[in-house]
Amino acid sequence: MLNITNLKSGYNKLEILKGINFQVQPNEIVAIIGPNGAGKSTLLKSIFNLCTISSGKLIFKDKNITKLKTHELISEGISYVPQGRQVFNNLSVKENLEMGAYTMRDKAVIQRNLTDVFTKFPILKEKQDDYAFTLSGGQQQILAIARALIQNPQLLLLDEPSLGLSPKAMKEIFKIIKKINQEGVSIIIVEQNAKQAVELAHTTYILEDGKIALKGDKDILKNKKINDIYFGGR
């Protein structure tokens, strides 16, 4: 579904990703883990064209998307939830969800997707007129994910959805992600929480210093290289 070859990208002239090969199959959950600063967020931002791509090719559903703009990528079926629960604090829950639909023109489709999201996440329906800042951390993360789902994606990019959440809220978020996937959405998830991410994902990539250090399945954390990657061999 997504095939990335030899991706080099970063911020203007600063190259962070140094030749990434990366694939997502239809209906797959792919996890990206790795130390701070490895380039995990940069990889998601590159897919969503929020970075400078200096070389490489991104193919999504047989179409070359390397040069497409962010709003065009949304129309192609890719949605992105950035790191750090970025909701609009001073907008209501409903207004936040409507912001997710800003690239969509068909009002009837927007209304239908909004209804779908409210059915999926009753807490958002209940709190639709409340300011986003009044929600708990977990509820804000649900809102951020729901805002992306409004766009009806086939591929959802999630950057550290469990960051800063209580264990209970974290569990809930992972459950939600699993359910979204079971409903037919492919997912790329970046996580600090390596163990849980590996458990959730069909395939895991470990990123280190802008390169893929390791790719594997649910046994990946048993690999002897793990210590070196995370702790520099200590």
Ligand SMILES: Nc1ncnc2c1ncn2[C@@H]1O[C@H](COP(=O)(O)OP(=O)(O)OP(=O)(O)O)[C@@H](O)[C@H]1O
């Ligand atoms: N907007 C930016 N401009 C310049 N450099 C950046 C920018 N964003 C990130 N970087 C740099 O790119 C490198 C990779 O950052 P990135 O955010 O992709 O790492 P990460 O693996 O997501 O880390 P973390 O686990 O801390 O979120 C870091 O050295 C970082 O300082």
Ligand SMILES: [Mg+2]
């Ligand atoms: Mg990051």
